[in-house]
Amino acid sequence: MVGVHSGQSFHGSPDSRTPDAVRLDAVYKAFVPARRRRSAGPVLALEDVTFTARPGEFISLVGPSGCGKSTVLNLIAGLVRPSDGNVTYQGAAVDGVNTKVGYITQDDNLLPWRSVLRNVEFGLELRGVPKAERRARAREFIELVGLGGFEDHYPHELSGGMRKRAGIVRTLAYDSGVVLMDEPFGPLDAQTRVILQDELLRLWDRQRPAVLFVTHDLVEAITLSDRIITFTGRPGTIKQEYEVGLARPRDVFHIHELPRFKELYDALWDDIRVEIARAGTTS
Ligand SMILES: Nc1ncnc2c1ncn2[C@@H]1O[C@H](COP(=O)(O)OP(=O)(O)OP(=O)(O)O)[C@@H](O)[C@H]1O
Ligand SMILES: [Mg+2]
Structure with a gap:
């Protein structure tokens, strides 16, 4: 599916010359603690992470707290550098602050x-x-x-x-062609969240940027996404990818009634529950 040509990454269809929106290739990220805490040793946040976002694709990243989801977004935004591996944005290496990307960080x-x-x-x-x-x-x-x-x-x-x-x-x-969203609805009440999900999908549909959306909410991930990537607890590695396969436009108020929704929810929860339990015993 993914071909590499002259140092740039391209996806296969419909136009094989269209670069991937984002590509992470065997990315590792270790954070070295400040000098006074150096004895603690580096923290390996991400380990061998490889994935591609195609133009216009809505992807959710899900995983336990501290598994490196925000770090993935920061790598794409060029705010942190990988310790190993490559990050490309619309076919070009990210080698400084990426001013082309839209970024909604964990704060508003x-x-x-x-x-x-x-x-x-x-x-x-x-x-x-x-x-x-x-x-x-x-x-x-x-x-x-x-x-x-x-x-x-x-x-x-x-x-x-x-x-x-x-x-x-x-x-x-x-x-921008790519929008990063880090738990943008985190602190909101359940009703406001659903209304904002509906608004977000309508806005997204106008321009169809690729979106990388971080959330802890599995219902939200399924409702919004084309694909969901789950991560293990730290060091974060990709555990599984799920194609959502629900038609658009989506009715955010009733989507949870569909059989496919329930099937996905159960699979995701089985997947993530183990990692949350594991992270709880190690962090
Ligand atoms: N700038 C930094 N300096 C040192 N360590 C960092 C830095 N940024 C992140 N880390 C560490 O990397 C790991 C992953 O952090 P990250 O913020 O990416 O996790 P997360 O999956 O977004 O978690 P949450 O769901 O709680 O937001 C954590 O152990 C964190 O302490
Ligand atoms: Mg985070």
Whole structure:
């Protein structure tokens, strides 16, 4: 399926010249502790991790706490370097901070001194999009997630769900080919989560970037993804890959009633339960 050509990675179909959105090839990551704790020795966070994200593919990464999920995203964003192996982004090696990727980190990372409108404009500003165009684009995205009327509010004046919405549209307005999302709905209540999942799928469908989505929630992973990759406890290695195989567009409110959903949920839970138990005894 995956061919390597002139140091670049390409996937097989439909166009064999289209580079993979992201590729990790035999990646290891060891973190060396600060000097005063050096006696503790390096922490091996990731071990021999290889996977590919195709353009437009929605992938969830699932695994116990500390298995290296955020580290995978940080490697793709170029914020950390692999200790061994290669990371490529749209066919080119990641060898510095990757400014092309959209990244929603584990915190909502809105700039507190900027209004909602100016937060959403931020990425477009960095890209040099002219003011009138970026303002119109930001307003369009703000409307799409029901934040119209809150353009001039500051992050501290918003609810948790509103902040998440603003963070998501800020990243999607940027229109990158790949979006990294690290537990973007983590602290939200169950109802708001489902509504945001629905909104996210609608937004994603407009531009279809590849998405690497980290979550601890198996229902969320199945609901959103084309493929789910499970990790072992630290050092994180890939345990299993699952093709979700549920049609799109998806009805996030009723998807759990489908037989395929239940089958996948049971398989994932069997897989992950062992790793969580193991991680609980070692971390
Ligand atoms: N910058 C760093 N310096 C030192 N160690 C780090 C650093 N980043 C991560 N680690 C270590 O690497 C391991 C993996 O961390 P990571 O944050 O990737 O896990 P995670 O799967 O995202 O966990 P969680 O589900 O709790 O967010 C952990 O043991 C962590 O302490
Ligand atoms: Mg994490």
